[in-house]
Amino acid sequence: MHEQVLDLRKRPLRDLRISVTDKCNFRCRYCMPAEIFGPDFEFLPQHKLLSFEEITRLTSMFTSLGVGKIRITGGEPLMRKNLPELIKMIRQVDGVQDIAMTTNGSLLANHAQALKDAGLDRVTVSLDSLDNERFGQLNGRGYQVESVLKGIRAAAEVGLSIKINMVVQRGVNDHDILPMARYFREQGHTLRFIEFMDVGNSNGWKLDQVVPSSEIVRMIHEEMPLEAIDPNYFGEVASRYRYVGSDQEIGLISSVTQAFCSTCTRARLSAEGKMYNCLFASAGEDLREPLRTGRSDEEIKELICSIWERRDDRYSEERLKETPGLAKRSKVEMSHIGG
Ligand SMILES: Nc1nc2c(ncn2[C@@H]2O[C@H](COP(=O)(O)OP(=O)(O)OP(=O)(O)O)[C@@H](O)[C@H]2O)c(=O)[nH]1
Ligand SMILES: C[S@@+](CC[C@H](N)C(=O)[O-])C[C@H]1O[C@@H](n2cnc3c(N)ncnc32)[C@H](O)[C@@H]1O
Numbered sequence: 001m002h003e004q005v006l007d008l009r010k011r012p013l014r015d016l017r018i019s020v021t022d023k024c025n026f027r028c029r030y031c032m033p034a035e036i037f038g039p040d041f042e043f044l045p046q047h048k049l050l051s052f053e054e055i056t057r058l059t060s061m062f063t064s065l066g067v068g069k070i071r072i073t074g075g076e077p078l079m080r081k082n083l084p085e086l087i088k089m090i091r092q093v094d095g096v097q098d099i100a101m102t103t104n105g106s107l108l109a110n111h112a113q114a115l116k117d118a119g120l121d122r123v124t125v126s127l128d129s130l131d132n133e134r135f136g137q138l139n140g141r142g143y144q145v146e147s148v149l150k151g152i153r154a155a156a157e158v159g160l161s162i163k164i165n166m167v168v169q170r171g172v173n174d175h176d177i178l179p180m181a182r183y184f185r186e187q188g189h190t191l192r193f194i195e196f197m198d199v200g201n202s203n204g205w206k207l208d209q210v211v212p213s214s215e216i217v218r219m220i221h222e223e224m225p226l227e228a229i230d231p232n233y234f235g236e237v238a239s240r241y242r243y244v245g246s247d248q249e250i251g252l253i254s255s256v257t258q259a260f261c262s263t264c265t266r267a268r269l270s271a272e273g274k275m276y277n278c279l280f281a282s283a284g285e286d287l288r289e290p291l292r293t294g295r296s297d298e299e300i301k302e303l304i305c306s307i308w309e310r311r312d313d314r315y316s317e318e319r320l321k322e323t324p325g326l327a328k329r330s331k332v333e334m335s336h337i338g339g
């Protein structure tokens, strides 16, 4: 029987999002702007990263506290060597119901089969445009759209369940909303539109660059009629819509205009083993030191419980009320803890 841990706002701990590396082959401006994450930027050295054994041990502690959903993220998770090995190890942990991975897709084609064989259930591939020139600029490294589409095709061929994430920025890729909707409707993959967020300290976020989800729904509905549908599970991040007369759907992730903190059940583990209670947290709590200094599972579980039980985070709800003040807070970088 698994325990249930509640935070100060009575939110249960259900999901664990594990960042396996802080490195990435892309330099998306909204996440890792090249002028900050340049050639001199110091990424974590290998010995500071949690080992696969350490990640697996922590995962089993989290599942005994009520976590069932695991998401592997980064940085770019496929830059971590032997990732399928880790998936295999997590798959064997009692209580793990669902293992998903968020990836930029550029390295997916070569790894899809091994990931599927290791026990990965789902991939979410990030793609912000189908226009090669724009995509090359958005990813900051000139990667072609085709490299990502190839990854998506490979994932579909091996039977991984697939979603596509698109971060929408006004004046940057809002023209891509309809082409993306048409293409992925035809491909049969769920496309989710993410409102551009003020994560980290360096992406130059401004409220007027956010395209509200309501506007996106209106735009698509005019051409391809949509109807709202119920969430799949408690605390689902995306609001779901179905194309009328089909099973094909889209999702809207509206953390700016319709914050969903009241049902947030997600803990985050950084690549060096810090636990974060919120995507916008200023600091994490170190779990690596207790792992490496011989603390027992019971002791570390107690620590995890105490971190979650003290949790009062609800950054996106607060942002709705006081955007200017919040801009001054120091926040962890998204590439450090994943999305
Ligand atoms: N503000 C905020 N944004 C989040 C949170 N979780 C996810 N997001 C945003 O939503 C995007 C998509 O998240 P995913 O990991 O694909 O969503 P998910 O809910 O885990 O997906 P499913 O398990 O497929 O429902 C992330 O990249 C973030 O931009 C959260 O807790 N807070
Ligand atoms: C940090 S990335 C890590 C995984 C992988 N590298 C990828 O891009 O899918 C996870 C997700 O966060 C999203 N993301 C990054 N910065 C964001 C921002 N400022 N606002 C909204 N979403 C963002 C990305 O688009 C991606 O879908």
Ligand code: SF4
Residues within 6 Å of the ligand: 024, 025, 026, 027, 028, 031, 032, 074, 075, 076, 104, 126, 335
């Ligand atoms: S969003 Fe993903 S692909 Fe883009 S820079 Fe961040 S970690 Fe890399």
Ligand code: SF4
Residues within 6 Å of the ligand: 260, 261, 264, 265, 266, 277, 278, 279, 280, 313, 314, 315, 316, 317
């Ligand atoms: S802003 Fe923080 S508390 Fe709110 S939904 Fe996102 S991670 Fe959860």
